[in-house]
Amino acid sequence: MNDYIEKGISVLKTLEENGYQAYFVGGFVRDYLLGIDSGDIDITTDATPDAVSNIFARVKETGKKYGTVTVLLDDFSYEVTTFRTDGVYLDSRHPQDIEYANTLLEDLKRRDFTINAIVMDKNQVIHDYFDCGADLKRKLIRTIGNPVERFNEDSLRILRAFRFMSKLGFALDLETKAAIEKERGKIATISIERVMVELDKIFRGDYWNMAVKSMIETGVAQQLYGLEKGLVYLQDKQIKLMPLEVFMICFILDDIHDIWRFSNKHKNLIIQVIELHEVTKEDIFNQFIVFVNGLEVCLMTNKINVILGYPDQEKHIRELDANLPIKDVCDLVFKGQDILWLTPLKKKSVIGVIIDDIKYNVIMGTLPNEYEALKEFAFQRIKELNIEMGEQNE
Ligand code: ATP
Ligand code: MG
Numbered sequence: 364m365n366d367y368i369e370k371g372i373s374v375l376k377t378l379e380e381n382g383y384q385a386y387f388v389g390g391f392v393r394d395y396l397l398g399i400d401s402g403d404i405d406i407t408t409d410a411t412p413d414a415v416s417n418i419f420a421r422v423k424e425t426g427k428k429y430g431t432v433t434v435l436l437d438d439f440s441y442e443v444t445t446f447r448t449d450g451v452y453l454d455s456r457h458p459q460d461i462e463y464a465n466t467l468l469e470d471l472k473r474r475d476f477t478i479n480a481i482v483m484d485k486n487q488v489i490h491d492y493f494d495c496g497a498d499l500k501r502k503l504i505r506t507i508g509n510p511v512e513r514f515n516e517d518s519l520r521i522l523r524a525f526r527f528m529s530k531l532g533f534a535l536d537l538e539t540k541a542a543i544e545k546e547r548g549k550i551a552t553i554s555i556e557r558v559m560v561e562l563d564k565i566f567r568g569d570y571w572n573m574a575v576k577s578m579i580e581t582g583v584a585q586q587l588y589g590l591e592k593g594l595v596y597l598q599d600k601q602i603k604l605m606p607l608e609v610f611m612i613c614f615i616l617d618d619i620h621d622i623w624r625f626s627n628k629h630k631n632l633i634i635q636v637i638e639l640h641e642v643t644k645e646d647i648f649n650q651f652i653v654f655v656n657g658l659e660v661c662l663m664t665n666k667i668n669v670i671l672g673y674p675d676q677e678k679h680i681r682e683l684d685a686n687l688p689i690k691d692v693c694d695l696v697f698k699g700q701d702i703l704w705l706t707p708l709k710k711k712s713v714i715g716v717i718i719d720d721i722k723y724n725v726i727m728g729t730l731p732n733e734y735e736a737l738k739e740f741a742f743q744r745i746k747e748l749n750i751e752m753g754e755q756n757e
Contacts, residue, residue, distance in 0.1 A: 370436045371404045374419075374443070375485040381418050383410040384467060385443075386482035386490070393478050396489070396499055397531070406434075406443045407470055407482065411463065415443050430461055446470035449516065468492055475513070475520045476527065477505050502533040510542030518549035522561035525578055529568025535577065543581045550586040555624055558587070566606040572598060589613060589620035600670060611636050611667055632660070639664040644673045653683045654726045688725050688732050695722060697737035705738070708745060717744045 371387060378385035385408040394401035408415070412432045416422045421435035430445040446464040464470045467482065467490075474480040477495040484490065498505050504524050506513040514521055521543050527533060535543065550558070565574050576598045578584045584591040593613025597604070604612075610623065611633055625633065639656055643664060653661050661680045669675045689695060699714045708714060721737055724730035730740055 366437075367404065367439050370439050371406070371441055372485050372487075374406060374434055374436060374441050377418060378406075378408050378410055378415075378443075379485065381410070381414075383408050383414070385410070386467065386484055388471075388482045389474070389479050392481045392483045392489070393499065395483065396481065396496070404441050406441050407446060407467065408443055409446050409465070409467075410443075411445050412443075415445075428461075430463065447473065449473045472507060474507055475517075475523055477507055478503075478527065478531075478533070480507055498536070502531070503536045504528060504533050505536035505539050506542070510539045511545060514542050514546040514549065518546060519553050519557055519561065521547060521550060521583060522553075522558065522565070525574040525583070526561050526564045526568070528577060529565045529571045529574035532570040532573060535581075540581060543583065547581060547583050547586055550583065555622055559624060562587070563606045566604065566609045572601065588622045589617040592616045597670075602670065604670075607633070608663065608667060611640075612670060615640060615667070615671065635660060636664050636667065640667055640671075643676070644668050644671070648676050648680050648683060650683050650687055650726050650728065651723060653680060654687055654689075658684045688728065689722075692718075692722060694732070695725060695737070696732055696734045697721060697741065701738065702741055702745075706742075706745060713745075713748055716748065717741050720744055 375385040375387070385406055387404055388407040389405040391401045391404045410418070412424065412427045412430060415432050415434065416424070419434045419436075423433040423435065423440075425431055425433045425442070426444075430447050432443055434441045434443050446467060446469065447461045448464045448469050449461060464473075471480045471482070471492060477493055477498045480493060481495045481499075482490045489496075493507060504527055506520070524535060524539065524543065528535070565571060565578075568574060575584070575594050578587075579591070579595055579598060584594045587594075590610075590613045593609065593616045596616055597609065597612060607625075607629060610625075614620070614633065615637055619633070619637070635656065639652070639660065643652065648661060648665075656664075658680070661684075662677065665676050665680055695718070699711075699718050702708055702714050702717060721730065721740060724740070725732050725737070730736060
């Protein structure tokens with residue numbers, strides 16, 4: 364037993380010593396029974412968040428509104444949620460108000476899928492009230508209770524179904540599948556941030572092809588602003604992609620849909636790769652492209668080019684990168700400063716143009732990175748630019 368589980372059991376014991384019930388629940392128990400490594404441990408208890416806060420020394424009020432606090436023990440953390448029944452859902456996402464439940468059974472009934480409603484006690488004994496273990500054995504994703512009602516209450520559960528399919532390779536129970544087909548339009552009511560969290564998990568899973576195929580088949584992919592074409596194209600590609608790469612391919616095959624929210628860094632990367640794809644899909648990468656965009660971005664673009672059926676230039680890109688005459692503009696032996704010292708030229712924009720010319724020629728190998736050669740080239744360019752730009756030299 365690892366430390367994380369052992370400390371988790373001590374959390375269960377502490378809660379019981381204080382007169383409460385407490386169990387491991389959800390993904391941890393499911394993954395434990397499947398013999399796979401799990402992420403976080405979730406604990407369900409009849410202690411209220413305030414009671415939990417009073418019992419443990421270090422508690423973070425992470426989701427107190429929804430009955431959840433995080434107990435910190437050494438380097439570990441445990442999400443502890445009070446037994447609850449969800450109240451009325453107004454926006455098919457957030458329960459209008461949560462009501463605490465008196466019994467574990469009531470709490471388990473509000474959970475999304477049978478495979479997520481098995482609990483484990485402090486002695487590592489499993490308690491399975493709805494014969495959930497059978498679905499685990501049959502590798503089935505089935506809602507607890509009437510699927511249409513459950514998806515109506517919270518349409519995020521539709522995407523969660525594909526998240527578990529992608530992670531575990533499980534199929535949809537037929538009734539659950541029919542309900543997804545019926546209720547898929549409600550996905551539009553979920554905030555785009557929540558959708559992206561689920562898509563990120565769907566695209567990262569080992570069985571992402573299976574999940575993507577099923578999302579297409581059930582019409583869920585249609586609800587994902589501009590992603591359907593890309594997902595249809597990718598569904599049979601046996602290649603591991605980062606979620607961002609999936610989005611890039613979808614945007615290339617359709618359009619960039621501004622509804623999707625990315626950090627500025629990711630947004631810029633998406634635009635850079637799409638532009639570079641346009642330049643390189645049918646043309647060869649050159650030294651200057653590799654210098655300006657960097658090896659990583661060029662390789663990512665090449666990967667996308669290849670997936671989209673264009674020639675593989677990986678070897679060529681790596682060779683270009685390894686043989687770049689300079690790695691950084693600072694490596695140029697002749698700089699803007701040299702122009703200032705050697706000539707009366709002061710206009711920064713003109714100096715910039717000359718240095719850019721020098722940089723381009725050195726990187727492309729048409730000029731050696733040697734002081735005298737670059738100085739001569741600069742003087743020649745100054746002459747030409749004086750003619751072109753007339754009085755710009757001040
Ligand atoms: P993972 O391994 O990906 O963390 P998980 O099953 O632990 O999967 P969480 O999102 O961590 O998923 O949620 C923990 C548990 O809370 C779930 O197993 C499920 O029982 C319950 N749950 C979470 N979200 C919902 C929801 N939208 N509706 C009903 N129950 C939910
Ligand atoms: Mg979890």
